Amino acid sequence: xxxxxxxxxxxxxxxxxxxxxxxxxxxxxxxxxxxxxxxxxxxxxxxxxxxxxxxxxxxxxxxxxxxxxxxxxxxxxxxxxxxxxxxxxxxxxxxxxxxxxxxxxxxxxxxxxxxxxxxxxxxxxxxxxxxxxxxxxxxxxxxxxxxxxxxxxxxxxxxxxxxxxxxxxxxxxxxxxxxxxxxxxxxxxxxxxxxxxxxxxxxxxxxxxxxxxxxxxxxxxxxxxxxxxxxxxxxxxxxxxxxxxxxxxxxxxxxxxxxxxxxxxxxxxxxxxxxxxxxxxxxxxxxxxxxxxxxxxxxxxxxxxxxxxxxxxxxxxxxxxxxxxxxxxxxxxxxxxxxxxxxxxxxxxxxxxxxxxxxxxxxxxxxxxxxxxxxxxxxxxxxxxxxxxxxxxxxxxxxxxxxxxxxxxxxxxxxxxxxxxxxxxxxxxxxxxxxxxxxxxxxxxxxxxxxxxxxxxxxxxxxxxxxxxxxxxx
Amino acid sequence: xxxxxxxxxxxxxxxxxxxxxxxxxxxxxxxxxxxxxxxxxxxxxxxxxxxxxxxxxxxxxxxxxxxxxxxxxxxxxxxxxxxxxxxxxxxxxxxxxxxxxxxxxxxxxxxxxxxxxxxxxxxxxxxxxxxxxxxxxxxxxxxxxxxxxxxxxxxxxxxxxxxxxxxxxxxxxxxxxxxxxxxxxxxxxxxxxxxxxxxxxxxxxxxxxxxxxxxxxxxxxxxxxxxxxxxxxxxxxxxxxxxxxxxxxxxxxxxxxxxxxxxxxxxxxxxxxxxxxxxxxxxxxxxxxxxxxxxxxxxxxxxxxxxxxxxxxxxxxxxxxxxxxxxxxxxxxxxxxxxxxxxxxxxxxxxxxxxxxxxxxxxxxxxxxxxxxxxxxxxxxxxxxxxxxxxxxxxxxxxxxxxxxxxxxxxxxxxxxxxxxxxxxxxxxxxxxxxxxxxxxxxxxxxxxxxxxxxxxxxxxxxxxxxxxxxxxx
Numbered sequence: 001x002x003x004x005x006x007x008x009x010x011x012x013x014x015x016x017x018x019x020x021x022x023x024x025x026x027x028x029x030x031x032x033x034x035x036x037x038x039x040x041x042x043x044x045x046x047x048x049x050x051x052x053x054x055x056x057x058x059x060x061x062x063x064x065x066x067x068x069x070x071x072x073x074x075x076x077x078x079x080x081x082x083x084x085x086x087x088x089x090x091x092x093x094x095x096x097x098x099x100x101x102x103x104x105x106x107x108x109x110x111x112x113x114x115x116x117x118x119x120x121x122x123x124x125x126x127x128x129x130x131x132x133x134x135x136x137x138x139x140x141x142x143x144x145x146x147x148x149x150x151x152x153x154x155x156x157x158x159x160x161x162x163x164x165x166x167x168x169x170x171x172x173x174x175x176x177x178x179x180x181x182x183x184x185x186x187x188x189x190x191x192x193x194x195x196x197x198x199x200x201x202x203x204x205x206x207x208x209x210x211x212x213x214x215x216x217x218x219x220x221x222x223x224x225x226x227x228x229x230x231x232x233x234x235x236x237x238x239x240x241x242x243x244x245x246x247x248x249x250x251x252x253x254x255x256x257x258x259x260x261x262x263x264x265x266x267x268x269x270x271x272x273x274x275x276x277x278x279x280x281x282x283x284x285x286x287x288x289x290x291x292x293x294x295x296x297x298x299x300x301x302x303x304x305x306x307x308x309x310x311x312x313x314x315x316x317x318x319x320x321x322x323x324x325x326x327x328x329x330x331x332x333x334x335x336x337x338x339x340x341x342x343x344x345x346x347x348x349x350x351x352x353x354x355x356x357x358x359x360x361x362x363x364x365x366x367x368x369x370x371x372x373x374x375x376x377x378x379x380x381x382x383x384x385x386x387x388x389x390x391x392x393x394x395x396x397x398x399x400x401x402x403x404x405x406x407x408x409x410x411x412x413x414x415x416x417x418x419x420x421x422x423x424x425x426x427x428x429x430x431x432x433x434x435x436x437x438x439x440x441x442x443x444x445x446x447x448x449x450x451x452x453x454x455x456x457x458x459x460x461x462x463x464x465x466x467x468x469x470x471x472x473x474x
Numbered sequence: 475x476x477x478x479x480x481x482x483x484x485x486x487x488x489x490x491x492x493x494x495x496x497x498x499x500x501x502x503x504x505x506x507x508x509x510x511x512x513x514x515x516x517x518x519x520x521x522x523x524x525x526x527x528x529x530x531x532x533x534x535x536x537x538x539x540x541x542x543x544x545x546x547x548x549x550x551x552x553x554x555x556x557x558x559x560x561x562x563x564x565x566x567x568x569x570x571x572x573x574x575x576x577x578x579x580x581x582x583x584x585x586x587x588x589x590x591x592x593x594x595x596x597x598x599x600x601x602x603x604x605x606x607x608x609x610x611x612x613x614x615x616x617x618x619x620x621x622x623x624x625x626x627x628x629x630x631x632x633x634x635x636x637x638x639x640x641x642x643x644x645x646x647x648x649x650x651x652x653x654x655x656x657x658x659x660x661x662x663x664x665x666x667x668x669x670x671x672x673x674x675x676x677x678x679x680x681x682x683x684x685x686x687x688x689x690x691x692x693x694x695x696x697x698x699x700x701x702x703x704x705x706x707x708x709x710x711x712x713x714x715x716x717x718x719x720x721x722x723x724x725x726x727x728x729x730x731x732x733x734x735x736x737x738x739x740x741x742x743x744x745x746x747x748x749x750x751x752x753x754x755x756x757x758x759x760x761x762x763x764x765x766x767x768x769x770x771x772x773x774x775x776x777x778x779x780x781x782x783x784x785x786x787x788x789x790x791x792x793x794x795x796x797x798x799x800x801x802x803x804x805x806x807x808x809x810x811x812x813x814x815x816x817x818x819x820x821x822x823x824x825x826x827x828x829x830x831x832x833x834x835x836x837x838x839x840x841x842x843x844x845x846x847x848x849x850x851x852x853x854x855x856x857x858x859x860x861x862x863x864x865x866x867x868x869x870x871x872x873x874x875x876x877x878x879x880x881x882x883x884x885x886x887x888x889x890x891x892x893x894x895x896x897x898x899x900x901x902x903x904x905x906x907x908x909x910x911x912x913x914x915x916x917x918x919x920x921x922x923x924x925x926x927x928x929x930x931x932x933x934x935x936x937x938x939x940x941x942x943x944x945x946x947x948x
Contacts, residue, residue: 191665242759285716350574453927
């Protein structure tokens with residue numbers, strides 16, 4: 001039997017694809033285009049084991065893929081035409097819902113939105129929420145430790161996962177689908193697989209944490225005079241709203257202006273009047289009428305301390321949704337405007353103003369007309385430092401010329417502020433050079449050792465996260 | 475230079491102890507008594523590196539120790555007299571407090587209570603809280619992923635740590651003291667060291683998460699008719715109190731009776747009238763007057779649904795403290811009463827009643843007079859399934875005869891309910907057999923590979939967590 005025949009025997013002829021693979025081989029932004037030996041679509045954990053074992057025996061590398069919505073080229077094959085793309089989307093069953101334990105066990109190929117909906121159908125909340133939720137899969141979310149807009153209150157994907165089922169690079173299953181909140185029986189393997197971007201094994205299922213949904217939500221659009229004021233306001237909100245503070249998103253003036261330009265129907269408030277805007281969300285177990293006085297006290301204190309220049313509190317769920325839409329429209333507006341350059345970084349919250357000042361100073365000094373389209377999850381210290389070519393410039397040539405230099409300014413400032421060049425999108429293929437260059441050398445050595453110990457043939461998503469290491473495969 | 479001379483040259487003659495080592499060589503319960511080659515007390519990370527490197531060169535094993543309050547014999551040397559006990563308590567400096575980032579960076583030897591106090595002095599909260607907080611160190615808390623009474627709201631030690639500094643088994647430093655809430659730059663090494671009980675390296679410092687303290691706290695003592703009612707009540711409280719539910723502790727009738735017997739001054743409520751009692755704690759950003767109606771609605775619903783048999787809401791901080799003291803007095807009462815046998819286990823919350831019924835049935839059938847001194851952090855699924863010899867029996871011979879059988883009943887029921895034989899106390903030396911016997915074989919293999927990759931000479935706390943593996947040390 002040829003290798004492809006073996007794959008077909010395992011997953012069925014219909015589920016081994018070798019033609020018209022565009023949707024699998026190219027990432028959704030069109031930045032990475034690889035060529036796969038085949039796309040295999042297993043329907044069960046047993047099939048994943050058999051495919052992985054067959055690949056291991058034939059020394060064929062595997063690239064696991066979920067919804068293919070990643071931003072760092074971590075889930076598309078390389079150019080060799082020799083890698084198997086293992087797409088998990090057929091594994092989309094809900095295995096168990098335990099209401100009293102507040103857990104949901106799902107297969108890796110479940111689309112995030114379907115997970116949210118399954119929880120909601122039981123009157124519960126799965127809080128992971130991000131732009132790609134209609135197509136990304138929970139396996140991909142966990143492999144990349146996804147963040148999103150609710151991290152401030154609920155944590156990253158890591159904090160929302162209690163157990164995993166993983167197929168190891170030699171085709172065995174680690175059955176770690178625990179619904180336990182405390183389990184101290186040896187090393188926490190789950191934590192190692194979460195965020196490892198398919199380089200140590202294939203996540204095939206997960207047990208997720210659910211929450212009772214809040215009884216009320218309040219949303220405010222707050223314009224602030226400077227980034228420092230936004231940080232002070234965050235401290236104030238954390239103190240006055242406690243654990244009910246669920247979102248604290250920041251947007252720069254040019255980011256809001258761009259959303260306003262391309263999506264005027266959203267009527268972005270104060271688009272030009274202030275340098276920074278915040279979308280602040282509170283969600284509570286209490287009714288709005290009970291929480292509202294404290295919410296208003298917080299806003300009043302913000303005005304009094306000159307942290308707030310203007311504020312709009314949404315008076316309906318619809319208005320709240322519209323305010324969030326402005327935030328969400330910014331990346332779409334960037335795409336409409338032309339070529340742009342994005343950086344997903346984090347710094348300690350206290351150092352955000354210093355970081356912003358340093359990068360803006362460096363960029364404006366050399367490129368006075370560059371447009372800074374800044375937004376971020378400030379409550380997590382996570383900034384999307386995006387830049388757009390000057391007005392009227394479609395950007396291609398501009399970034400071909402200046403892109404690397406701009407990125408270096410951003411990452412150097414990140415380093416100077418004790419931050420990370422990769423906050424929530426992962427390393428993938430995109431940032432392996434940065435990881436090799438900027439990460440603590442001891443940390444890199446420990447990671448290489450872990451990779452070699454768990455994937456000695458280096459067949460799991462090779463060259464992703466860590467640069468490929470030549471291996472003697474006998 | 476002899477090996478001991480080398481140690482003295484590194485940390486100073488006063489900080490290498492070879493006599494009167496009782497407080498170091500014996501665990502605080504007196505269950506484990508080892509013999510150390512020497513106790514080394516380094517004063518800095520550099521000194522830890524040098525000691526570890528010297529041990530590595532001389533092929534001397536190292537046992538890291540903090541406050542020596544562990545419950546599983548994980549921080550005392552073996553009997554060989556050839557291990558160096560590395561006690562971190564001199565490393566007790568606060569390195570940084572970042573109020574706006576809500577982080578505190580401390581050395582591993584800081585006592586937990588001192589960490590809490592440093593946070594409080596800045597008007598902030600470090601929520602990790604457990605019985606040994608006056609002597610345990612934060613390094614030990616992280617090495618054992620400590621739990622405690624606030625996990626329901628704030629998580630285990632793992633969730634409270636953003637960054638680590640670790641000395642590797644070959645004497646290098648991994649500088650991972652990040653204050654970042656999002657950092658996806660390679661494998662999350664921090665997660666691997668947390669809970670690894672000193673078997674992969676020595677934690678020398680940590681960056682911890684702080685929180686604004688709550689504005690109000692309410693505490694209730696609630697008597698419930700059965701364990702199932704306690705679980706239903708937990709669901710109700712989670713729904714109605716949302717993230718303000720901070721504690722949900724359960725105690726069995728005999729546990730409360732024992733506390734009442736030895737500490738009558740605490741006036742435990744309803745000691746005999748009901749089979750189970752709950753201490754429920756809410757803490758909120760709102761004033762008590764604002765939260766109270768919802769709290770009372772929750773209690774009323776509990777009464778209406780017959781989940782609550784009786785309830786007392788503390789009317790003062792002092793009364794609340796007294797209620798908590800009853801809970802905390804139970805382990806002390808057990809010690810006064812005589813020999814006892816303890817099990818730190820977890821099961822999915824939904825399966826707690828089934829678990830309790832199964833174990834009680836098995837034990838009572840064979841040992842009708844055994845006393846079950848049950849308590850637990852039900853909100854985390856964590857039960858301390860403790861048993862006491864029959865009334866009038868001091869217990870030594872009883873447990874010598876029945877102890878292993880009793881433990882097997884408990885752990886077998888845990889396995890049948892999808893639980894863990896080790897919830898928050900760790901594996902240490904005490905549960906290595908259980909780990910080898912009960913853990914998924916693939917998981918064990920992965921753990922052995924990680925151990926071999928990060929500590930190839932097997933010099934870090936050998937025989938703890940994982941059983942010792944013979945190593946060719948050349």
